Amino acid sequence: xxxxxxxxxxxxxxxxxxxxxxxxxxxxxxxxxxxxxxxxxxxxxxxxxxxxxxxxxxxxxxxxxxxxxxxxxxxxxxxxxxxxxxxxxxxxxxxxxxxxxxxxxxxxxxxxxxxxxxxxxxxxxxxxxxxxxxxxxxxxxxxxxxxxxxxxxxxxxxxxxxxxxxxxxxxxxxxxxxxxxxxxxxxxxxxxxxxxxxxxxxxxxxxxxxxxxxxxxxxxxxxxxxxxxxxxxxxxxxxxxxxxxxxxxxxxxxxxxxxxxxxxxxxxxxxxxxxxxxxxxxxxxxxxxxxxxxxxxxxxxxxxxxxxxxxxxxxxxxxxxxxxxxxxxxxxxxxxxxxxxxxxxxxxxxxxxxxxxxxxxxxxxxxxxxxxxxxxxxxxxxxxxxxxxxxxxxxxxxxxxxxx
Amino acid sequence: xxxxxxxxxxxxxxxxxxxxxxxxxxxxxxxxxxxxxxxxxxxxxxxxxxxxxxxxxxxxxxxxxxxxxxxxxxxxxxxxxxxxxxxxxxxxxxxxxxxxxxxxxxxxxxxxxxxxxxxxxxxxxxxxxxxxxxxxxxxxxxxxxxxxxxxxxxxxxxxxxxxxxxxxxxxxxxxxxxxxxxxxxxxxxxxxxxxxxxxxxxxxxxxxxxxxxxxxxxxxxxxxxxxxxxxxxxxxxxxxxxxxxxxxxxxxxxxxxxxxxxxxxxxxxxxxxxxxxxxxxxxxxxxxxxxxxxxxxxxxxxxxxx
Numbered sequence: 001x002x003x004x005x006x007x008x009x010x011x012x013x014x015x016x017x018x019x020x021x022x023x024x025x026x027x028x029x030x031x032x033x034x035x036x037x038x039x040x041x042x043x044x045x046x047x048x049x050x051x052x053x054x055x056x057x058x059x060x061x062x063x064x065x066x067x068x069x070x071x072x073x074x075x076x077x078x079x080x081x082x083x084x085x086x087x088x089x090x091x092x093x094x095x096x097x098x099x100x101x102x103x104x105x106x107x108x109x110x111x112x113x114x115x116x117x118x119x120x121x122x123x124x125x126x127x128x129x130x131x132x133x134x135x136x137x138x139x140x141x142x143x144x145x146x147x148x149x150x151x152x153x154x155x156x157x158x159x160x161x162x163x164x165x166x167x168x169x170x171x172x173x174x175x176x177x178x179x180x181x182x183x184x185x186x187x188x189x190x191x192x193x194x195x196x197x198x199x200x201x202x203x204x205x206x207x208x209x210x211x212x213x214x215x216x217x218x219x220x221x222x223x224x225x226x227x228x229x230x231x232x233x234x235x236x237x238x239x240x241x242x243x244x245x246x247x248x249x250x251x252x253x254x255x256x257x258x259x260x261x262x263x264x265x266x267x268x269x270x271x272x273x274x275x276x277x278x279x280x281x282x283x284x285x286x287x288x289x290x291x292x293x294x295x296x297x298x299x300x301x302x303x304x305x306x307x308x309x310x311x312x313x314x315x316x317x318x319x320x321x322x323x324x325x326x327x328x329x330x331x332x333x334x335x336x337x338x339x340x341x342x343x344x345x346x347x348x349x350x351x352x353x354x355x356x357x358x359x360x361x362x363x364x365x366x367x368x369x370x371x372x373x374x375x376x377x378x379x380x381x382x383x384x385x386x387x388x389x390x391x392x393x394x395x396x397x398x399x400x401x402x403x404x
Numbered sequence: 405x406x407x408x409x410x411x412x413x414x415x416x417x418x419x420x421x422x423x424x425x426x427x428x429x430x431x432x433x434x435x436x437x438x439x440x441x442x443x444x445x446x447x448x449x450x451x452x453x454x455x456x457x458x459x460x461x462x463x464x465x466x467x468x469x470x471x472x473x474x475x476x477x478x479x480x481x482x483x484x485x486x487x488x489x490x491x492x493x494x495x496x497x498x499x500x501x502x503x504x505x506x507x508x509x510x511x512x513x514x515x516x517x518x519x520x521x522x523x524x525x526x527x528x529x530x531x532x533x534x535x536x537x538x539x540x541x542x543x544x545x546x547x548x549x550x551x552x553x554x555x556x557x558x559x560x561x562x563x564x565x566x567x568x569x570x571x572x573x574x575x576x577x578x579x580x581x582x583x584x585x586x587x588x589x590x591x592x593x594x595x596x597x598x599x600x601x602x603x604x605x606x607x608x609x610x611x612x613x614x615x616x617x618x619x620x621x622x623x624x625x626x627x628x629x630x631x632x633x634x635x636x637x638x639x640x641x642x643x644x645x646x647x648x649x650x651x652x653x654x655x656x657x658x659x660x661x662x663x664x665x666x667x668x669x670x671x672x673x674x675x676x677x678x679x680x681x682x683x684x685x686x687x688x689x690x691x692x693x694x695x696x697x698x699x700x701x702x703x704x705x706x707x708x709x710x
Contacts, residue, residue, distance in 0.1 A: 114687025217505030
């Protein structure tokens with residue numbers, strides 16, 4: 001069943017929804033990256049909640065003009081206008097008053113959403129008996145998706161993607177360093193507005209499939225997940241688009257396999273699954289990599305300290321040190337040093353003595369900054385410098401080093 | 405409008421609205437000053453999986469299991485946000501966005517998967533609450549307020565919300581010094597021996613308690629709006645914390661009363677038949693108050709700028 005869904009063989013509607021969701025995820029992931037990199041991910045929350053009054057007002061306007069009231073383009077236009085007003089309110093509250101951006105976001109999202117709910121109840125009493133079905137915009141509804149709806153989503157998503165590709169350089173600069181971008185002669189305010197405008201377009205396009213409460217997830221989660229895998233903006237944008245697209249595709253396919261699996265939530269949960277995988281598995285920034293790095297570091301410290309103890313003839317009691325040194329063949333099971341152990345211990349002691357000498361000499365201040373108790377001095381100084389340094393060592397130390 | 409009908413139909417919802425608004429606005433002041441205003445938003449989103457989970461475990465729609473479920477969900481969300489922030493090195497806003505949308509999605513999925521057709525449990529209820537239905541059938545008039553038998557018929561949300569408000573007030577009063585110190589100058593507070601981390605966590609927990617108690621009666625919208633709008637408007641009125649809190653309580657009360665009255669009677673004045681959503685109207689009124697404060701408030705600009 002899932003395989004059929006993934007290969008688009010579950011009928012016309014399921015295919016439309018799956019392709020639409022994939023395109024939406026792709027565009028949302030790429031757009032959301034710039035919001036996330038600019039540390040403004042939650043602005044999208046204000047944008048999405050601010051669509052509700054627009055949807056309701058557009059419905060009322062279309063009914064007042066004698067139309068059906070449920071035409072998707074009209075509703076989307078209304079939602080775009082009201083979320084643009086919400087966006088301007090966030091920007092005005094942040095720039096003109098002392099309130100911080102998060103307070104402005106929270107205020108706009110709750111007030112606009114509240115107003116939207118008031119308008120929804122007005123519609124309910126207005127068209128008593130005829131359900132407007134506008135509640136489906138809260139959580140999305142793909143059951144009755146039409147070819148034209150899919151077309152609107154596909155065109156909107158493609159347009160947003162093209163604009164992202166076009167504006168990616170200025171948006172990157174503004175996201176990372178607005179002051180520098182302004183210094184380079186860019187109109188930061190306009191680029192920020194463009195960034196928000198793209199997020200707004202995604203929100204509006206995504207209303208039908210995932211609904212206004214969950215569209216935020218598609219803007220944030222893929223970007224956060226992609227950030228784990230790369231340090232380069234272009235790669236993060238591509239990866240985020242990929243993660244968003246896969247989430248949309250797989251999520252919509254899963255939701256088509258059985259009833260009671262609403263598309264929006266499933267897409268979000270798939271995206272979160274990919275995020276969780278990235279959090280754990282990504283090289284470099286992932287949790288697993290961090291644990292391995294920590295373990296390697298711990299082992300190096302323990303072995304180094306163990307070797308120094310061996311060289312100075314001190315007993316070792318620390319169980320982890322003993323285990324690591326036995327595992328590396330530096331000591332025997334009874335704790336006596338092997339030949340290799342003695343050689344390495346002598347080298348470690350020589351290194352430690354050299355460091356001591358180096359750090360007591362102000363002339364070597366710069367090299368001394370590299371001291372962390374683990375880095376061998378050979379990797380810091382040239383052989384000539386080492387030889388010069390060794391002249392200051394006491395005879396016993398050099399002999400110990402020469403043993404190896 | 406002020407007669408027996410008012411006592412039975414309007415007094416309890418207005419009181420519950422006021423209590424809920426003030427209980428959220430009080431911790432909201434500190435969250436706002438600590439730039440954690442959106443914690444309230446995150447908490448109220450994760451209430452949904454909490455109540456659905458509680459329903460699945462207990463099989464009934466009852467107040468206490470749901471509140472406990474919502475509280476547990478809120479704590480899980482706070483824990484997840486912290487974990488993602490620390491383990492992944494993600495900025496708090498994005499970590500919050502990841503967690504609350506995911507938990508909300510899980511809540512919707514759980515709701516769709518479980519058999520809730522026989523009980524009144526849906527997304528709309530969690531969002532809007534049901535303030536209008538909290539009526540007091542035994543309230544025959546103002547004299548009923550002195551009648552013990554009639555008082556027992558009060559909607560249970562009223563005493564629950566009043567207790568929550570008292571708890572929030574008591575905790576704010578008790579921990580005033582550490583709370584203000586750690587809000588304004590964390591380093592100084594730490595040097596005085598204030599457990600800054602514990603105070604911060606305590607504040608979030610109190611906010612969660614207020615949010616969870618309030619959502620049951622009034623829905624998530626009011627919770628988010630009251631956490632942010634009255635404190636934000638109050639912030640634009642004054643530079644003193646005590647005065648700010650007084651203003652925020654005033655604004656919260658005003659929003660609750662005006663919002664309820666406008667929702668209940670406004671459409672009638674305009675010649676329509678039905679009332680509109682009180683929860684939505686209260687949030688809207690709080691937004692209007694914030695807008696007025698942003699335009700006319702005496703301390704609306706940042707220090708140093710004209």
